[in-house]
Amino acid sequence: VMTGITKISIASCEALESLFSDLNNLKVITMTSKKYASCFGFTEAEVFAAMDEFGMTNKEEVKRWYDGFTIGDLKDIYNPWSIINLLDERSLKTYWANTSSNELAGSLIRLGDVNLKMQFEELLSGVTISCKIDEEIVFHQLGQKRNAVWSLLLASGYLKVVGIRDDIYEMQLTNYEVRKMFENMVSDWFGEDTVNYNGFLKALLRGDLEEMNEYMNRFSLAMFSSFDGGTHPSKEAAPERFYHGFVLGLLVDLAGRYKVTSNRESGLGRYDVMLKPLNKEDDGIILEFKIYNPKKEVDLEETVQAALKQIEEKGYEQELLDSGIKKNHIRKYGFAFEGKKILIGK
Structure with a gap:
């Protein structure tokens, strides 16, 4: 009996199972x-x-x-x-x-x-x-x-x-x-940057917008490269996908307190990230991400407002409302990204 997880190469396996090999007719049990x-x-x-x-x-x-x-x-x-x-x-x-x-x-x-x-x-x-x-x-x-x-x-x-x-x-x-x-x-x-990582999560749970911005920007300066986030909007939205994946990684530790979902249909569209509380005393949270586009927006503040406007126009809160969460217990945040610069607004 030989145990392992994956074959090393097709060539080696074919050689081992060759008609002329001493070791052939292997039975793989998965x-x-x-x-x-x-x-x-x-x-x-x-x-x-x-x-x-x-x-x-x-x-x-x-x-x-x-x-x-x-x-x-x-x-x-x-x-x-x-x-x-x-x-x-x-x-x-x-x-x-x-x-x-x-x-x-x-x-x-x-x-x-x-x-x-x-x-x-x-x-x-x-x-x-x-x-x-x-x-x-x-x-x-x-x-x-x-x-x-x-x-x-x-x-x-x-x-x-x-x-x-x-x-x-x-x-x-x-x-x-x-x-x-x-x-x-x-x-x-997140290695040595655990302080900023935990700080952002705590600020998010408290709804402290100033600290959310502070910790997120510290994080981006320490971990992002211009190549990761890009500095210009892309037709394929590759930079936005990068930021999307990054924020999802940050939210992993909230899995015991929230059901974290992403890119799901709610209302008239698909939200970026939603945190549905497992304890109804907690607020529901919706996050929408936008890359700064200098052709459409003057600054990151306008990008934030575009993200918040999309949340409202598309009715992303509907899933939370349907689950019994009251409107005044739903928080909505727009994230604006430009390279290593991040602005969060509500």
């Missing part, structure tokens, strides 16, 4: 293969029996953290490494996730386009994503194929399949341990 499904991981019955032996009673919490793996048709599979360490340390931690730096997956997500980042944000919010998956993907294709990152995450066990329709896989994050790992990964992307 996460959706039914054969040998019971040979991977611990079943729930085995985990709970082990917990009884160790006098541990927090079975529901353990299930939330470590259950979720699906091999073939077999559900409720637990990662042995996490469970063994749990029994040893008697503490809920990200044991399995911490056995690897996950640099490859992190790099593919960080360098991906805004659509990939939006799907990633949906996963962190507990939403199911749908896309084509190549379970036979080869290592060198990971940076070339559009959905390669999801194929990698499925093969690695970070995603679980909840349904397959034709060639479309419906997937979710495997469990809470995996979610915590990715939340920590996103936070690490």
